[in-house]
Amino acid sequence: MNAITPIEAGVSVALGAPIDVTIENVQKAFGDTPALHGVSLDVKAGELVALLGPSGSGKTTLLRILAGLDAPTAGRVLFGGDDALGLSVQQRNVGFVFQHYALFRHMTVFQNIAFGLTVRPRGERPPKAEIRKRVLHLLDLVQLTGLDKRYPSQLSGGQRQRVALARALAIEPRVLLLDEPFGALDAQVRKDLRRWLREIHDRTGHTTFFVTHDQEEALELADRVVVMSKGRIEQVGTPDEIYDAPASPFVFEFIGESSFLPVTVVDGAVQLDGQSLDLAALGSPHGEATLGFRPHDVSIVEDGGPAITGTIVTERRHGGARRLELEVGTEKHRVEIDMPVDHSRAPGGQVTFRPHRWRLFPR
Amino acid sequence: MAATTIATVRKSSVIPGFGLALGVTLTYLSLIVLIPLALLFWRSASGGPEEFIRISTDPRTIAALRLSFTTSFIAALVNLVFGMILAWILVRYEFPGRRLIDAVIDLPFALPTAVAGIALTTLYAPNGWIGAWLQPFGIRIAYSQTGIIIALIFIGLPFVVRSVQPVLEDLNREVEEVAATLGANRRQTVRRVVMPALMPALLTGFALAFARAVGEYGSVIFIAGNSPYKTEIAPLLIVIKLEEFSYSGATTIAVLMLIASFLVLLAIHLIQSWSRRRYGDV
Amino acid sequence: MSDGAFTTARLHGASGIHFRPVTMERKRVRLALILISLAFLALFLVMPVLAVFVEAFRGGWPAFAEAIFEPDAAAAIRLTLLVAAISVPCNLVFGVAASWAIAKFDFRGKALLNTLIDLPFSVSPVIAGLIYVLMFGSQSLLGPWLKSEGIQVIFAVPGIVLATIFVTFPFVARELIPLMEEQGRGDEEAALSLGASGFQVFFRVTLPNVKWALLYGVLLCNARAMGEFGAVSVVSGHIRGLTNTMPLHVEILYNEYQFAAAFAVASLLAVLALFTLVVKSVLEWRYADEIAATRRH
Numbered sequence A: 001m002n003a004i005t006p007i008e009a010g011v012s013v014a015l016g017a018p019i020d021v022t023i024e025n026v027q028k029a030f031g032d033t034p035a036l037h038g039v040s041l042d043v044k045a046g047e048l049v050a051l052l053g054p055s056g057s058g059k060t061t062l063l064r065i066l067a068g069l070d071a072p073t074a075g076r077v078l079f080g081g082d083d084a085l086g087l088s089v090q091q092r093n094v095g096f097v098f099q100h101y102a103l104f105r106h107m108t109v110f111q112n113i114a115f116g117l118t119v120r121p122r123g124e125r126p127p128k129a130e131i132r133k134r135v136l137h138l139l140d141l142v143q144l145t146g147l148d149k150r151y152p153s154q155l156s157g158g159q160r161q162r163v164a165l166a167r168a169l170a171i172e173p174r175v176l177l178l179d180e181p182f183g184a185l186d187a188q189v190r191k192d193l194r195r196w197l198r199e200i201h202d203r204t205g206h207t208t209f210f211v212t213h214d215q216e217e218a219l220e221l222a223d224r225v226v227v228m229s230k231g232r233i234e235q236v237g238t239p240d241e242i243y244d245a246p247a248s249p250f251v252f253e254f255i256g257e258s259s260f261l262p263v264t265v266v267d268g269a270v271q272l273d274g275q276s277l278d279l280a281a282l283g284s285p286h287g288e289a290t291l292g293f294r295p296h297d298v299s300i301v302e303d304g305g306p307a308i309t310g311t312i313v314t315e316r317r318h319g320g321a322r323r324l325e326l327e328v329g330t331e332k333h334r335v336e337i338d339m340p341v342d343h344s345r346a347p348g349g350q351v352t353f354r355p356h357r358w359r360l361f362p363r
Numbered sequence B: 001m002a003a004t005t006i007a008t009v010r011k012s013s014v015i016p017g018f019g020l021a022l023g024v025t026l027t028y029l030s031l032i033v034l035i036p037l038a039l040l041f042w043r044s045a046s047g048g049p050e051e052f053i054r055i056s057t058d059p060r061t062i063a064a065l066r067l068s069f070t071t072s073f074i075a076a077l078v079n080l081v082f083g084m085i086l087a088w089i090l091v092r093y094e095f096p097g098r099r100l101i102d103a104v105i106d107l108p109f110a111l112p113t114a115v116a117g118i119a120l121t122t123l124y125a126p127n128g129w130i131g132a133w134l135q136p137f138g139i140r141i142a143y144s145q146t147g148i149i150i151a152l153i154f155i156g157l158p159f160v161v162r163s164v165q166p167v168l169e170d171l172n173r174e175v176e177e178v179a180a181t182l183g184a185n186r187r188q189t190v191r192r193v194v195m196p197a198l199m200p201a202l203l204t205g206f207a208l209a210f211a212r213a214v215g216e217y218g219s220v221i222f223i224a225g226n227s228p229y230k231t232e233i234a235p236l237l238i239v240i241k242l243e244e245f246s247y248s249g250a251t252t253i254a255v256l257m258l259i260a261s262f263l264v265l266l267a268i269h270l271i272q273s274w275s276r277r278r279y280g281d282v
Numbered sequence C: 001m002s003d004g005a006f007t008t009a010r011l012h013g014a015s016g017i018h019f020r021p022v023t024m025e026r027k028r029v030r031l032a033l034i035l036i037s038l039a040f041l042a043l044f045l046v047m048p049v050l051a052v053f054v055e056a057f058r059g060g061w062p063a064f065a066e067a068i069f070e071p072d073a074a075a076a077i078r079l080t081l082l083v084a085a086i087s088v089p090c091n092l093v094f095g096v097a098a099s100w101a102i103a104k105f106d107f108r109g110k111a112l113l114n115t116l117i118d119l120p121f122s123v124s125p126v127i128a129g130l131i132y133v134l135m136f137g138s139q140s141l142l143g144p145w146l147k148s149e150g151i152q153v154i155f156a157v158p159g160i161v162l163a164t165i166f167v168t169f170p171f172v173a174r175e176l177i178p179l180m181e182e183q184g185r186g187d188e189e190a191a192l193s194l195g196a197s198g199f200q201v202f203f204r205v206t207l208p209n210v211k212w213a214l215l216y217g218v219l220l221c222n223a224r225a226m227g228e229f230g231a232v233s234v235v236s237g238h239i240r241g242l243t244n245t246m247p248l249h250v251e252i253l254y255n256e257y258q259f260a261a262a263f264a265v266a267s268l269l270a271v272l273a274l275f276t277l278v279v280k281s282v283l284e285w286r287y288a289d290e291i292a293a294t295r296r297h
Helices: A059-067 A109-118 A128-141 A157-170 A187-204 A215-221 A239-244 A249-254 B002-012 B018-046 B048-056 B059-092 B098-104 B113-124 B131-137 B145-170 B173-181 B186-215 B218-224 B234-243 B247-279 C003-011 C027-056 C060-069 C071-104 C110-122 C125-136 C143-149 C157-168 C171-183 C186-193 C198-227 C230-236 C246-255 C259-286
Strands: A021-030 A033-043 A048-052 A074-079 A094-097 A175-179 A207-212 A224-229 A232-237 A259-266 A269-272 A275-280 A287-293 A298-300 A308-318 A321-328 A333-339 A350-355 A359-362
Touching (some): A033 A059, A033 A224, A048 A215, A059 A207, A059 A224, A094 A157, A109 A157, A157 A175, A187 A215, A224 A239, A224 A249, A232 A239, A232 A249, A249 A287, A249 A359, A259 A359, A269 A287, A298 A333, A333 A350, B018 C071, B048 B247, B059 B098, B059 B186, B059 B247, B059 C027, B098 C027, B113 B145, B113 C027, B145 B186, B145 B218, B145 C027, B173 B186, B247 C125, C060 C071, C071 C110, C071 C157, C071 C171, C071 C259, C125 C230, C171 C198, C186 C198, C198 C259
Parallel strands (some): A048 A224, A175 A207
Antiparallel strands (some): A021 A033, A021 A074, A259 A269, A259 A287, A269 A275, A308 A321
16 A cells, blocks of 8 residues: 655654764663663664574563663763653653553544544644644555554554554654564564555654564664673674674574584684684684574585584474484584585485584684 | 263373362352352242232332432442542552552452441441531431442542553553644543553453442441331342242342342353453454 | 753752652642541541440440340340351352353353353442342242241241352352452363373362362451441341341441440441451552452442
8 A cells, every 4th residue: 555655645754854863881670680781882873773582681671661660770861962760751852662552542543643643742743634634644654545444443453553653653762662563463464564664664764763573674774783681781783793793602692593502713714622613714713612503504524624524413394404413523412504405415414514604603 | 962972071181180179160050159049039920920029019029120220320339430540540550559549449348338337327427427517508418318328439439440450551652652643642642552452451340349238238327327118228128028938028028139140140141251352352 | 061051950859859750649648638538537437436445345344244144135146146157158169160160161151151250240239138038038929838838938047148148159259260260270271281181280270279268258258248238138027136247236236325335336247247357458558469359439
């Protein structure tokens, strides 16, 4: 559906220019339990940032601190260079979308979206006709034209989520915060809404944070991904950087598929059980390290050169490839590699391979 | 439809004892509740419509019914306000003694009405603990309509609290948080987001308290003064008619009261099914 | 971490201690609401109960003991226990049968049956008494026959029992039905498939699953049975030593201006009420999950 752009409709959705958000050494503890240990992050105006991590990584806590729903134990948050922590939730002017929508179920879709405008003090409240115009425009934007008189209970999950977004956009927020926005939806609806959210963002240009534990979602949707674990930021980068150059074994394992082997770096060369693997480790410190590679980033070696040899434990079909689970080295470490479908190998046999893309993490 | 009903009965009938259980239930229900109540309606009708109308329109009957309904309504309103506040503090706040208060709320359910009646009378009589304080100001509670309202507040107190409490516990806090991010201050959030969500429970609690109050006898008769046309409640008038062997009088008033409470029950039912239909389980 | 950042957070009251979540009212408002509630409860609940005990012991222990062990009072206590001992088991059997039928089977008219079980809750106690007078009194259809057979129902113990059963009718069923509906039929079907007989299923599977709710219902049923006043008053005839239950005895003493004695007997009923509340609360706290209807009455 080709919705009207905000400019064409003559009603702006974003209030002025989007703002930068700066998070400086934000710490948070619930009682004695630390939830965030000194998180710092600079987000540029109009960026779409994913906070990615497993549950308990502190990503939702960070989002709630940005919204003012929680207060940090220490640290600073700046909206457009101005301190935001001194502002109440109401003054902060952020649009917040909850995973389970949190729609007002006794209000129609129209009343839900109009709520933020109708609670403004009399002097700042737009006239009724203006509110109506804006709500109907937002309904167009989220592709729910004509559903204004429905109650939330009469909508599907995806429709409810779009109402929640329209309601957040209605107050012309300075920052948009989405907490697992697609977490409660079916796989297919998730995919559609993901594309749609990206389009909306490109059109409205809000500085947007969204929390997710779905790496695919984060990589596909975000300008930059913030990978979090145990209350700390593990890595910040573009989807390419996160995927191709993970900064830690945690990121490597969390994003995409991965196999690890304990190795030793001797004079800039990687060794396994004292045997060189013909992998150059220039710049890596001497000593113990972890070699990480993705199952599909390996080549089968048949020329007898230095490589990794393993015994096949299982073999199964995996999408467009054949996935082998191998036991490698004297310690029988388990790793997974992919082979072309036509290379069927029986368990018990030997395979020799060499990763053509890999990362070394000193231990 | 019929076929599926039979089919489901048969399907679930791997569990034994349906015939016995339903038989016991229906027999007992009929003997204890249905037949005696039906007899009441039959007896009130057997005097003919003239007799029914004559007693219904008797000024003493009308005065008693009006008194019962107005005092019950006022008491239920008071319980609506304080029940709401009590439910709120019990669900939302942590303070010492919270659990004790939660338990104490049910006291009116557990304390025999006659005991409540004489205790309240002792407190509010002109020479009582509280009555003596009010006496100099010319405020008279016992032996007046105010006394009746006090007793009805007592017995109706748990209904609103216990109706609202579970709904308030289930209320999603995120809804209030989202209202705040949209710029609503606390008062706007409570008035426009929380209260409408609680409204069906509040109305149900109000209706239950009201229905209970209309039929209440034990706690009221001690404190009421029981003077005809002034402080004589409808249940008391039934007892008086019965003592005068005026069975038609007693049955007529009883039927009028029963119809009223059935209407209240119907109202509760409609409130609940309406709110379920409208708001669903979002 | 720089000192500056830390100070800023502190300055804005962000240190957690001063932070007020948006779902929480201001401290002033919270305090006011709690105080209003406490005052209301003190005035309407605590003071009356206190008054009962203070008035009961106004004459000291000897007067209290005399009021309780005096023959008419003792007879009233015995009658109250007898009435409860008959009516509670009756409603227990009915409650179990009704909840078994409603929770474990589907049949037409189930919703209606559910509603009818609750009916006695919405009938004035006085009317509950009245219907039995109409049914068994001297004016009734059965009256002449009962008289010729020498059976007395009204102004006698059977009438009191019937009226008590009526007003306490729904208590056990009300606790069991929602819980058993929630538990479904899976356990019973599993037990049957393992070869258990119907009785084994009931006593070894169903009953253990609902025992706390059953106790809870019986407790409330008993409290109401012993304390019932209006319905019993209509059918009793107030014959001292014969058809007076404890609440009726309290009324008679009170109307005879024997206040201390009236409150002495009343205090026994108040103790029963407080005991009921304590056990009820303990059940609610410890077995909240096994009592479906914790919050409904």
